[in-house]
Amino acid sequence: MNLRDTLSANLTLPRAPLAGVGWAELADGRVLAPIGWADAEADADWARSMLAGYGIGRGDHCLFATTGSEYWPLQLGTAVTRLGAFIGNIGAAAHEDRRLSVYLRFLPPKAVFGLTEALAATVAGSAELAALVAKVPHVLALPAAVPVLAGAGITARAISPVGPALALPCADGDGSHVDGSQFSVAQLPGTRSVTVSTTATREFRLAGAEVSTRGTVLPGCACGRPGPALNLL
Numbered sequence: 001m002n003l004r005d006t007l008s009a010n011l012t013l014p015r016a017p018l019a020g021v022g023w024a025e026l027a028d029g030r031v032l033a034p035i036g037w038a039d040a041e042a043d044a045d046w047a048r049s050m051l052a053g054y055g056i057g058r059g060d061h062c063l064f065a066t067t068g069s070e071y072w073p074l075q076l077g078t079a080v081t082r083l084g085a086f087i088g089n090i091g092a093a094a095h096e097d098r099r100l101s102v103y104l105r106f107l108p109p110k111a112v113f114g115l116t117e118a119l120a121a122t123v124a125g126s127a128e129l130a131a132l133v134a135k136v137p138h139v140l141a142l143p144a145a146v147p148v149l150a151g152a153g154i155t156a157r158a159i160s161p162v163g164p165a166l167a168l169p170c171a172d173g174d175g176s177h178v179d180g181s182q183f184s185v186a187q188l189p190g191t192r193s194v195t196v197s198t199t200a201t202r203e204f205r206l207a208g209a210e211v212s213t214r215g216t217v218l219p220g221c222a223c224g225r226p227g228p229a230l231n232l233l
């Protein structure tokens, strides 16, 4: 039996009941959010459709800056690999600038996902690093990092988990989209507080729960895609 046989044999084993467990950051705290297999498949399919306009294809490097305990990078990573691209990983902390610099110089990414405010501040503090980040075709950063990067002359778009959902910007519109086949979002009147509901088919269900991410629900997005879009800034 060789490696290929072993992998094939593994595929015939009974699947675990869940694809994984993520976190959902709600307004009143963080809760575990189980991910079913059908959830994971729907999430990856949607992310792949959202990335269509980014020109990510075979052999492209996509760099993720994450804490390692979140679900959205897995969702997006699956989509990226299905497009034929590959992923690199760095942490989300301010001191990850050295690893970020190595990737940018020796394996330039087509896209960077998830730059945090702390890491963005380090980037903004280094003219050399800021110039390298500015060359990346697509910079997607957490909302608090976007203005920090803008101050360093770097155009970034906002990406963020929204409770159990992901708000992912399209390549050419104004908004950060949420998958309307799995989630609905609403804005509490007169505030930037956002609530999320899940469809009845999700393993983890919410009904109008306020999430920690704040934003404005947009009437639509210039790209014309269905489903809710948010302005997270």
Ligand SMILES: [Zn+2]
Residues within 6 Å of the ligand: 169, 170, 171, 172, 173, 174, 175, 177, 221, 222, 223, 224, 225, 229
């Ligand atoms: Zn759009």
